[in-house]
Amino acid sequence: MTETSALIAPEPQTDIHLVIISGMSGSGKSIALHALEDAGFYCVDNLPPELLLPFIEVEKTKDGNKIAIAMDARSATSLPLIPVQINALRHSGIHVTPLFLDASDETLVRRFSETRRKHPLTKVSTHDQVHDLRDAIAQERLLLAAYREQAEVIDTTMTRASQLRSQIKSLLAVQHSQLTLVFESFAFKRGVPTDADYVFDVRMLPNPHYEPGMRDLTGRDAPVIDFLQQQPAVTLMRQHIREFLQHWLPELSNDHRSYVTVAVGCTGGQHRSVYLVEQLYNDFKDEWVCIKRHREMEAV
Secondary structure, three states: OOOOHHHOOOOOOOOOEEEEEEEOOOOOHHHHHHHHHHOOOEEEEOOOHHHHHHHHHHHOOOOOOEEEEEOOHHHHHHOOHHHHHHHHHHHOOOEEEEEEEEOOHHHHHHHHHHHOOOOOOOOOOOOOHHHHHHHHHHHHHHHHHHHHHOOEEEEOOOOOHHHHHHHHHHHHHOOOOOOEEEEEEEEHHHOOOOOOOEEEEOOOOOOHHHOOOOOOOOOOOHHHHHHHHOOHHHHHHHHHHHHHHHHHHHHHHHOOOOEEEEEEEEOOOOOHHHHHHHHHHHHHOOOOEEEEEEHHHHOO
16 A cells, blocks of 8 residues: 555545546646536646645535546646545545546647647747647656546547537436446547547448438438448448457456447548447447447537
């Protein structure tokens, strides 16, 4: 047992739900915190990690049981404490949901350039601001790597503020004690989601885009569903993905994983990937807590 984890002795399960938000600067942590505040959480921004355990001890004496805390690169030197403290809090009976907001480096650079904000890890003065910003982003990724490994990752590269708020609320609506399975469709032409644990490429399957009258439809429309259900390759792909997940999900759950994100991608993210996400969601929803997302459709 580490010195940090020894600060909290084992206790009976509490009714406190603690959400810890961290991630890359510029990835939308403020939006996520505001969404949690709207959902009734008592929110604290930029709490130094050294104060997390004492703060929760104080909150245990109060009536509130929904707490959200944001911690980021402004507390750079103490960020490595967070994973150890999460284990200590869980050992004390507190339900902890760690969230990690991420985005591509190019997106983060663009957002900082557009807002003219300064990254918390950039140097005081520099001759090459873009190079310095990329160095700061790389350093931040290293500092947060251990936390990211145990958190639910949300990729905001192509996510609007309203979409992010919806994703936060959907994650909090599921049962806390079970592994949550997130199915997400996407278009390869717009990039692979960085929050995906598993990525399945279905671009080799027959494409309804080239069938008469189906170009403007989606994988949730009856003509597209009927067409894809008649394709043996599509049925086989669904079966292979289902069998893979059925085999490994119990192992992931036994390893105390809270979330597993399965991304299914096709060329445009409109037909094949949407259809398969809908079908896989139906395959697993009675056995696991499931969420489905359609990245390109939600971005319209």
